[in-house]
Amino acid sequence: MSYKERFDRWIFNSFTVSAEGLALLRIFTSLFILLFLIPGMSMSHFGFLSSLPNDFYSPPPGPLRLLEGFPPLAVFQISHTILVISLFAMLIGYHTKWASILTGILILFLQGFIYSIGKVNHEIVIPLVPVIMAFSNWGVAYSVDCRRKTDSIKPESWPLTLLALFIAVMMFTAGFPKILGGWLDPSTQAAQGHLFNQFFIRERQALLAGRAVGFDHALFWELLDWFTVLFEVGFIMALFKASWFRLFVGLAVVFHFSTMMALNIAFLPNFLAYVVFLNWDKVYASIRSATIKTSGIRGPKSGKWTVYLFTGILMFLFLPIKWVSINGYALSQTDLMLHEFIVVTSAFLFIVILALVKVIEKIRKTPDK
Amino acid sequence: MSRKTVRTLFIALLIYLPLQYAVVGIVGYYDAEPWPAFVFPGFKSVYVYDDGFEITRTVFDVETVHRQRSHDMSPQVLFPEIPLSQIPGFVRTHFSDDESVQNISEDGKAWLRSNAADIAGFTPNAMHIIELTEYYRQTGDGAVLDMAIETGRITILF
Structure with missing residues (x-):
């Protein structure tokens, strides 16, 4: 096989997608951003930004340095409103490609101002996912768009490879500085040092943080330093095989769950990118077969009911979590939001169950000696 | 997008992403971390002294x-x-x-x-x-x- 063919196979055949699976992913992504990841979470944060004196406007090097201060609140209000509309358009699949791209651009625009107080948060995956997935044609099924003539439009899998490339490179950028910073030096326990910093300075003291601070075993913390670096740098190697990449995504969920339990940092935006690599075709097939079994509806109608049921389940799960979070029912001794804790813990449990099912399947398949 | 365009996009990004990381490092050293940039946080500091x-x-x-x-x-x-x-x-x-x-x-x-x-x-x-x-x-x-x-x-x- 020539290099070009191998390259093509990597780009176009690493992942498989279906129109139905992508439709579920589109609905999940829209609701997840709308309820949990929309920049600023509410308009009050933009009210605060626009009220800040210009002394405290310090944008990072980049396009926002062209401005001298935060724009008036009306600019934020208009952008935020258009963002919500474009997210709804993405949800129902109305001019899906453009709605997805517009969503990404507006998130990027709003994030830029949030970071212009002197600190960039690394949440670029939030705009990246809708922009990249716009090219997967994820609006080709179960959407307003599909009512128009779109026979020539087929779902594309290469955006998943592209997103995998971005994640792998970005993970590498998290791991490489740690090597330079001395994380692999056996005489220093860097993860433990960060735990102390989060615990004492930022007062992130919930969940297992207190126990972790009291757990003084140098070998454990050193192994954690090594695991962190190898895991983050190793993402690059996982890029070349879909099954490896999915394994690393699973490990990433476990990694973020551990980080949340000890350091009270959830990295929720990353989960938006990880969820893309879930086997959405299988999710669709499972819900559809359950729909057929329980309702007896067959044929194309069962597909529609599958999507309604999926959307209903998501709303049923997401809305109460959001309600609890915005009403201030929060975890004490930390700034970790309750919805972050619930989502990350659920993802962790899901990965554990998935791993157990895989192990059981493997054991069953092994022939008796 | 045609296959050729997608292939070109991947080649461009395979060149661009490492280059932008280098630029982020250089600009970050002399000024501040640029934005937008495709990087995750490094947490490279090690807060340690003696024991x-x-x-x-x-x-x-x-x-x-x-x-x-x-x-x-x-x-x-x-x-x-x-x-x-x-x-x-x-x-x-x-x-x-x-x-x-x-x-x-x-x-x-x-x-x-x-x-x-x-x-x-x-x-x-x-x-x-x-x-x-x-x-x-x-x-x-x-x-x-x-x-x-x-x-x-x-x-x-x-």
């Missing part, structure tokens, strides 16, 4: 004339609207060197004073930005603060 850990903390101490009334507060208390994840960067950018603090405009000072007054319950005449370096060591009972040294102090007069 313990060294942590730097900033405290905002406000007072009236002759220190008749005073109140110290952490940055997260003084700036409650700023997410905790952005507090260290905000403090480092605006309050870590004397020159930038003294250059804060009257509007900026009024905003700081009003924020501090809301928290302290009195209108301060001065604000001290104190940098403390704390040294922790591990004992059988957990982490214990060994000592805290004041490593910097900047004063704003209102």
Whole structure:
């Protein structure tokens, strides 16, 4: 096989997608951003930004340095409103490609101002996912768009490879500085040092943080330093095989769950990118077969009911979590939001169950000696 | 998109992404981390000394004339609207060197004073930005603060 063919196979055949699976992913992504990841979470944060004196406007090097201060609140209000509309358009699949791209651009625009107080948060995956997935044609099924003539439009899998490339490179950028910073030096326990910093300075003291601070075993913390670096740098190697990449995504969920339990940092935006690599075709097939079994509806109608049921389940799960979070029912001794804790813990449990099912399947398949 | 266009896009990104990482490193070293950039946080610092850990903390101490009334507060208390994840960067950018603090405009000072007054319950005449370096060591009972040294102090007069 020539290099070009191998390259093509990597780009176009690493992942498989279906129109139905992508439709579920589109609905999940829209609701997840709308309820949990929309920049600023509410308009009050933009009210605060626009009220800040210009002394405290310090944008990072980049396009926002062209401005001298935060724009008036009306600019934020208009952008935020258009963002919500474009997210709804993405949800129902109305001019899906453009709605997805517009969503990404507006998130990027709003994030830029949030970071212009002197600190960039690394949440670029939030705009990246809708922009990249716009090219997967994820609006080709179960959407307003599909009512128009779109026979020539087929779902594309290469955006998943592209997103995998971005994640792998970005993970590498998290791991490489740690090597330079001395994380692999056996005489220093860097993860433990960060735990102390989060615990004492930022007062992130919930969940297992207190126990972790009291757990003084140098070998454990050193192994954690090594695991962190190898895991983050190793993402690059996982890029070349879909099954490896999915394994690393699973490990990433476990990694973020551990980080949340000890350091009270959830990295929720990353989960938006990880969820893309879930086997959405299988999710669709499972819900559809359950729909057929329980309702007896067959044929194309069962597909529609599958999507309604999926959307209903998501709303049923997401809305109460959001309600609890915005009403201030929060975890004490930390700034970790309750919805972050619930989502990350659920993802962790899901990965554990998935791993157990895989192990059981493997054991069953092994022939008796 | 045609296959050829997609292939070209991948080749371009395979070249661009490592290059942008290098640029982020260089610009970050001389100025600040650029944005937008396709990077995740490095957390490269290792807060370690001998057999313990060294942590730097900033405290905002406000007072009236002759220190008749005073109140110290952490940055997260003084700036409650700023997410905790952005507090260290905000403090480092605006309050870590004397020159930038003294250059804060009257509007900026009024905003700081009003924020501090809301928290302290009195209108301060001065604000001290104190940098403390704390040294922790591990004992059988957990982490214990060994000592805290004041490593910097900047004063704003209102």
